[in-house]
Amino acid sequence: MKRFVKAYLINSSIRRKLTSLIMLTCGVVLLSTTVVFTVKEAVSLIGEQNRNLTSLADILSKNVTSAIIFNDPQSALETMNSLSVKTDILAAYILNNDATIFSSYIARGAKPASLPLPQLLSSATPNATQNVVMHISLLWQGSDQVNLTRPIILDGKTVGTVGLIADMSKLRTHLLSTVLVTLIILCLAAIATYFLSLRLQEIISEPILNLSDAMRRVSESKDFSLRVVKPGNDEIGSLYDGFNEMLHEIEERNLVLQQRQEHLQELAHFDVLTRLPNRVLFRDRLQQAMNLAVRKDQQIAVLFLDLDRFKDINDTLGHSIGDMLLQQVANRMGLVMRDCDTVARLGGDEFTIFIQDIKSAENACMVAQKLLDLFEIPYCLDGQQVYISNSIGITLFPADSGNIDELLMNADIAMYRAKADGKNTYRLYNSEMSQQGTDRVALQSDLRSAVDQKQLRLLYQPKFDTLSGRIIGVEALIRWQHPERGLIPPDLFIPLAEESGSIFAITEWVLNTACLQAKFWHDAGYIGITMAVNISAVSLKRKNVVAMVQQALINTGLPPGLLELELTESMLIENNLMAEETLRVLKDLGISIAIDDFGTGYSSLSYLHRFPIDSLKIDRSFVWNMNRTSNDLAIVVAIIAMAHSLKLQVIAEGVETEEQLETLKTCGCEIIQGYLLSKPVGAEELNALLKMG
Amino acid sequence: MIYNFTLFMDWPEDALPASATQMTVCVAGKGPLVAVVDHLQEKKAKGKTITVRKVTPTGGLAGCQVLVLGDLDKSTTSGLLERSRTSAILTVAESAGFAGSGGVVGFVLLGSKVRFEINPAAAQRHRIRVSSQLLKLAQIVRDEP
Numbered sequence A: 001m002k003r004f005v006k007a008y009l010i011n012s013s014i015r016r017k018l019t020s021l022i023m024l025t026c027g028v029v030l031l032s033t034t035v036v037f038t039v040k041e042a043v044s045l046i047g048e049q050n051r052n053l054t055s056l057a058d059i060l061s062k063n064v065t066s067a068i069i070f071n072d073p074q075s076a077l078e079t080m081n082s083l084s085v086k087t088d089i090l091a092a093y094i095l096n097n098d099a100t101i102f103s104s105y106i107a108r109g110a111k112p113a114s115l116p117l118p119q120l121l122s123s124a125t126p127n128a129t130q131n132v133v134m135h136i137s138l139l140w141q142g143s144d145q146v147n148l149t150r151p152i153i154l155d156g157k158t159v160g161t162v163g164l165i166a167d168m169s170k171l172r173t174h175l176l177s178t179v180l181v182t183l184i185i186l187c188l189a190a191i192a193t194y195f196l197s198l199r200l201q202e203i204i205s206e207p208i209l210n211l212s213d214a215m216r217r218v219s220e221s222k223d224f225s226l227r228v229v230k231p232g233n234d235e236i237g238s239l240y241d242g243f244n245e246m247l248h249e250i251e252e253r254n255l256v257l258q259q260r261q262e263h264l265q266e267l268a269h270f271d272v273l274t275r276l277p278n279r280v281l282f283r284d285r286l287q288q289a290m291n292l293a294v295r296k297d298q299q300i301a302v303l304f305l306d307l308d309r310f311k312d313i314n315d316t317l318g319h320s321i322g323d324m325l326l327q328q329v330a331n332r333m334g335l336v337m338r339d340c341d342t343v344a345r346l347g348g349d350e351f352t353i354f355i356q357d358i359k360s361a362e363n364a365c366m367v368a369q370k371l372l373d374l375f376e377i378p379y380c381l382d383g384q385q386v387y388i389s390n391s392i393g394i395t396l397f398p399a400d401s402g403n404i405d406e407l408l409m410n411a412d413i414a415m416y417r418a419k420a421d422g423k424n425t426y427r428l429y430n431s432e433m434s435q436q437g438t439d440r441v442a443l444q445s446d447l448r449s450a451v452d453q454k455q456l457r458l459l460y461q462p463k464f465d466t467l468s469g470r471i472i473g474v475e476a477l478i479r480w481q482h483p484e485r486g487l488i489p490p491d492l493f494i495p496l497a498e499e500s501g502s503i504f505a506i507t508e509w510v511l512n513t514a515c516l517q518a519k520f521w522h523d524a525g526y527i528g529i530t531m532a533v534n535i536s537a538v539s540l541k542r543k544n545v546v547a548m549v550q551q552a553l554i555n556t557g558l559p560p561g562l563l564e565l566e567l568t569e570s571m572l573i574e575n576n577l578m579a580e581e582t583l584r585v586l587k588d589l590g591i592s593i594a595i596d597d598f599g600t601g602y603s604s605l606s607y608l609h610r611f612p613i614d615s616l617k618i619d620r621s622f623v624w625n626m627n628r629t630s631n632d633l634a635i636v637v638a639i640i641a642m643a644h645s646l647k648l649q650v651i652a653e654g655v656e657t658e659e660q661l662e663t664l665k666t667c668g669c670e671i672i673q674g675y676l677l678s679k680p681v682g683a684e685e686l687n688a689l690l691k692m693g
Numbered sequence B: 001m002i003y004n005f006t007l008f009m010d011w012p013e014d015a016l017p018a019s020a021t022q023m024t025v026c027v028a029g030k031g032p033l034v035a036v037v038d039h040l041q042e043k044k045a046k047g048k049t050i051t052v053r054k055v056t057p058t059g060g061l062a063g064c065q066v067l068v069l070g071d072l073d074k075s076t077t078s079g080l081l082e083r084s085r086t087s088a089i090l091t092v093a094e095s096a097g098f099a100g101s102g103g104v105v106g107f108v109l110l111g112s113k114v115r116f117e118i119n120p121a122a123a124q125r126h127r128i129r130v131s132s133q134l135l136k137l138a139q140i141v142r143d144e145p
Helices: A004-011 A014-068 A073-085 A115-121 A128-139 A170-223 A234-271 A278-296 A312-318 A317-336 A361-374 A404-420 A431-452 A491-500 A504-524 A538-540 A545-556 A571-588 A607-612 A620-625 A628-643 A659-666 A681-690 B002-007 B032-038 B074-083 B120-125 B134-135
Strands: A088-096 A101-106 A147-153 A157-167 A298-306 A340-345 A348-357 A377-380 A383-387 A390-399 A426-427 A456-465 A471-482 A486-488 A528-534 A563-568 A592-598 A613-616 A649-653 B022-030 B048-052 B066-069 B088-094 B105-110 B114-120
Touching: A014 A073, A014 A088, A014 A101, A014 A128, A014 A147, A014 A157, A014 A170, A014 B134, A073 A088, A073 A101, A073 B002, A128 A571, A147 A471, A170 A234, A234 A278, A278 A298, A278 A340, A278 A404, A298 A317, A298 A361, A298 A383, A298 A404, A312 A317, A312 A383, A317 A340, A317 A348, A317 A361, A317 A377, A317 A383, A340 B074, A340 B105, A348 A361, A361 A390, A361 A426, A390 A404, A404 A426, A404 A431, A431 A471, A431 A491, A456 A504, A456 A681, A471 A681, A491 A504, A504 A538, A504 A607, A504 A681, A528 A592, A538 A545, A538 A571, A545 A563, A545 A571, A545 B114, A571 A592, A571 A681, A613 A620, A613 A628, A620 A628, A628 A649, B002 B066, B002 B088, B022 B032, B032 B066, B074 B088, B114 B134
Parallel strands: A390 A426, A471 A528, A528 A563, A563 A592, A592 A613, A613 A649, B022 B048, B022 B066, B066 B088, B088 B105
Antiparallel strands: A088 A101, A088 A157, A147 A157, A298 A348, A298 A390, A340 A348, A377 A383, A456 A471, A471 A486, B105 B114
16 A cells, blocks of 8 residues: 555656645645534533533522422422423433432423333332433433433532433534534535645646656757746746756757767868868769769879978978978869869878869870979978979879779879889879889888898998008998898888888898997907998988987997998988987987988088088999099099098098099098999908908 | 521521521420420531520510420410511411411411411511522412401
8 A cells, every 4th residue: 555655656747746745735634624623513512511401400409409398399390391491301300319209300392211210200219210310321322312410409418419311412413414514615625625736736837847848849859959938936947947058058069069070070081281182082082983984984084193302391391381381282283173173182292183084194194294383383381482393193094993992003103103203293104013013012011021030131341441451441231132032222122111111120120230240340359340331311310310329339339439320411401400419419429420422412511510420422423433524523522622621531432443443542532432342241251351451 | 397497598697697606596385396496406507506595475586596486375476476576587387377477487287298388578577588499389478467
């Protein structure tokens, strides 16, 4: 029962709960009030009846005293006959002190049989009378009659007893009718309360139900812009406020979410920097264009465009300038392309373009040329004029391939060909390129495992003192012994290593191996044999090149003075500040720095004094030609003179003839390196050379 | 009987003050009534002790609240009545016509029952108030001329 009531209270609607609550409260109040008043009424009625009877009996007793005293029952009866006006008095009697009946009165309407008195009149023994009186007294409950006795007192002495038998049925009827009327009023009040509570509960339930309704509407329609109007400033009002605030919050969050989604969409399909479509969108559009082209029997040209030497600009002028350049390049390309063509940025400085409905390969080439021409005008970046060129690869759909991946790869290969062919040009793809392109990719992946699989080895080319003819140092030269392709020269695989990033592992290996070898010779008693190691541009850009060198020296225990790092001119110019800083740290460690291929680069000699350089290596091309053209000889002479004035050592590379050697000696070149004296050899062979002195 | 009568009568304050402790019943002559009265000696009525005193036909009546007349000749009776006339004395006699001839209460034998006559005018003369209950039971008589 209790569980049922609880379940009802919990699960029924607020309307019903409130109605029940009001009804219950009013019911309890009404009922208790009714009961209290009814009981009070009954008590007061009975009390009054008793008082009436008592006073009646008292009056009677006063009026019959003399009759008893003077033994005049007739007179007593006459007095009692006056009770006939009191319809509720059924009978009255007077007892002597010895409990015998002195006189008795029976109302006209009363049935003597229902009263015990008539029997008494004939047989009036005191005991029987006593019993009857007792019996009459017991009639009080359960019967409609009530018996009341009062003593008759004269001069302080009891001279007899007067008794009244009253009819209580009227009182009972009166009480019952009172209760009935009260119950009817109660029922009417309950009905009134019910209808009133139906109205009253709305004051509380309606705003709550409205709110719940609004909530349902919101959750169904997902329309969070909905707002509710609060009914008042009570707790429900603040509930409304809270609801509105919550909706507002949700709406705002939705908005932010939507914006982020749009932003993500944009990020997913557009390049943040240039606002050009990205690879994903490009592929999507290209696929659609291809589908259309198949139906219309048209051709599409796919162009792959890569800026030449963009890395240099990034490194020398900074990334923000590089980014600016990319933005301007994107803008310029947008100017020459049709709307139906798509220019996309794949990443870095790589752009892809497709041109729909191209009539012939020549037309594609014309577009490519137009793009190249765009770059003839310098870019103005942060106040600086920058010239930049680009290389373009072109492939055709459906002639070259029907597959996006292949088309992009073809264009990429053709672009690389354009770069290989001197940059600032375009190349049309042909299937022969593919083979070479595949080679590149294959080599690059092979190179990744070359260090681990011990496919790399070092050769050492000795440097000789021009005057004494003794070996004063060696240059470590890397070779790659490919398991299938045989020996691969560094100028073939180093660019690949730089592109793929495996250059760092290679550099580290070279440094360690070379230092270990130099240490070995040092320990073997060949004092002062220096070890020169070539550092690639990419490695130098990495700040940890210093740490790498230090680690190699620590690992091997080679005195830093025996290590020489060879860098190219262009590396210094491109990396200006950073290179200067790096070189200074290396120099402080005691390491020597040499400039390789000197003379081929910018030929700007002014920078030389800024860098902590120890020696210059004259490029082999000058050495080869110096005996044929006076120009080159003049250059060699000038380099040597200048180096000496800067207190730099001069090394001549690629010395192959006696004539060259003699010339260099004459010019004052201190160190010679070349096939004339020794080609690059293995460590064992060099051991032998050292032994020979 | 005399005792019962006193309960339904009230004397004026000067004759029987509320603070008085005794009530004097005077008797004159002989007879059944007087014999009964003798037994009232030392009884209590209205909270006062009853004292019975004999008086001679010519004796003083001062201090009597009740005067019971026995069997006396007519002249003695009227003489006593005449003398008690101005006093607050309840006069009682066992004879019909006593009340009518100036007494206050007269007993009459009516069959087996004893009835009594009361003369309200006489009572008023003696400044004695008679209870209406008693009057209701009594036979009311007037002074006979």
